[in-house]
Amino acid sequence: QVVLQESGPGLVKPLETLSLKCKISGASISDNNWWSWVRQSPVKGLEWIGKIFHTGNSNYNPSLKSRATISVDTSKNEFSLRLKSVTAADTAVYYCVRDQGLISYMDIWGEGTRVTVSS
Amino acid sequence: DVVMTQFPDSLAVSLGETTTVNCRSSRTISYSSINKNYLAWYQQKQGQPPKLLISWGSTRESGVPDRFSGSGSGTEFALTITNLQPEDVAVYFCQQYYTTPQTFGQGTRLQIK
Numbered sequence: 001q002v003v004l005q006e007s008g009p010g011l012v013k014p015l016e017t018l019s020l021k022c023k024i025s026g027a028s029i030s031d032n033n034w035w036s037w038v039r040q041s042p043v044k045g046l047e048w049i050g051k052i053f054h055t056g057n058s059n060y061n062p063s064l065k066s067r068a069t070i071s072v073d074t075s076k077n078e079f080s081l082r083l084k085s086v087t088a089a090d091t092a093v094y095y096c097v098r099d100q101g102l103i104s105y106m107d108i109w110g111e112g113t114r115v116t117v118s119s
Numbered sequence: 120d121v122v123m124t125q126f127p128d129s130l131a132v133s134l135g136e137t138t139t140v141n142c143r144s145s146r147t148i149s150y151s152s153i154n155k156n157y158l159a160w161y162q163q164k165q166g167q168p169p170k171l172l173i174s175w176g177s178t179r180e181s182g183v184p185d186r187f188s189g190s191g192s193g194t195e196f197a198l199t200i201t202n203l204q205p206e207d208v209a210v211y212f213c214q215q216y217y218t219t220p221q222t223f224g225q226g227t228r229l230q231i232k
Contacts, residue, residue, distance in 0.1 A: 046169070046212060046223035061220040063120075095168055105159040105216055107180070109168035 002026040004096045004110035012090075012117050018083040022096030022110060029077050030054040034099035036106060037070060037081045041092035051099050052079055059102065086117045121145050121215050125224035131232040132203050140198040140227045142191075142213035149176075149192045149217075157217035160189055160198045163226075164209045172211075173198065205231060 008020035022035070029035065036051040050060035052070040060068055069082045083090060094115055098108035122145040132138040142158070149156045156176030161169035171180050173189040176196060186201045200207055208231055213224040 045225050046214075048221040048223075059219055063220065100174075103157070103216055105171060105174040105214070107171045107174075109170070112168050 002098065002108045004098065004108060006094060006096050006110045006113040008094075008113060008115070010114055010116060012086055012115060013119050014087055014117055015085055018081070018086050018090060018115055018117075020081045020094055020096075020113065020115070021078055022080070023076075023078045024098075025077075027098070029072055029074055029079060034102055034104070035070075035072070035079045036097040036099045037068075038095045038097050038106070038109075039090075039092040040095065040112070043089075044092070047092075049081065049083075051102075053102075088117050091115065091117045120220055121148060121218060121222050123213055123215055123222050123224040125211075125213060125227045127227060128225070129228040129230070131230045133232045134203055134205065136203050137199065137201045138203060138229065139200075140211050140213075140229070142196045142198070142224050144194045144196075144215055144217075147193050147217075148215045151192070156192050156196070157215055158189070158191070158196050159214045159216065160187075161212045161214065162207075162209045163212065169212060200229075203231070 003025040005023045012018045034051045037049040040046050050070050052058040067084050072079045093112040095112045096110045097106040124143045126141050158176045160173040163169040177189040188199050210226045
């Protein structure tokens with residue numbers, strides 16, 4: 001059974017960097033999957049942030065204007081999200097998700113972690 | 120970006136009845152030459168993450184009851200739920216993965232009448 005678990009601060013100050021990790025259990029990050037971050041807020045709904053392959057190849061949502069960086073740590077079987085220069089608009093529940101491919105659907109979701117941007 | 124629009128925004132249906140959630144994309148999300156529809160449906164219950172129900176427009180995920188079915192192609196898609204059960208109360212989302220960025224519909228809230 002594949003389980004994804006997000007971790008990271010629940011509160012981030014405006015203009016600082018949001019950092020989250022996703023630990024993968026029951027599968028290897030080096031399997032033939034991509035790994036995504038998705039966020040959900042009442043204002044924007046579900047928004048795909050970006051995805052990464054274990055080789056480091058990545059793909060991002062242009063709407064984030066290059067503020068997002070996703071990385072992998074194969075030794076820890078986890079991947080991470082950094083989102084810089086955050087504002088209140090970045091307040092959301094952040095999910096890490098297994099993606100079946102570069103052009104594919106998302107089949108396994110973590111429970112999500114709520115991040116609030118506030119001073 | 121491909122805009123996904125769902126309708127209606129909410130539904131109230133009696134137990135045992137059949138209902139349909141519709142999803143429209145702003146451009147085609149199908150490759151007719153290979154008969155592929157790049158659309159997924161998700162179910163999200165209160166306080167839980169989304170759960171994949173259907174991929175490729177009509178392929179049910181393992182373990183999903185056959186009361187759930189997906190249909191459509193091009194720009195018009197539908198999720199049909201027959202014999203509605205109490206556990207089907209949720210918000211349903213469609214998502215296109217035809218092009219980057221992947222985009223989601225705004226969601227349709229399903230309640231029991």
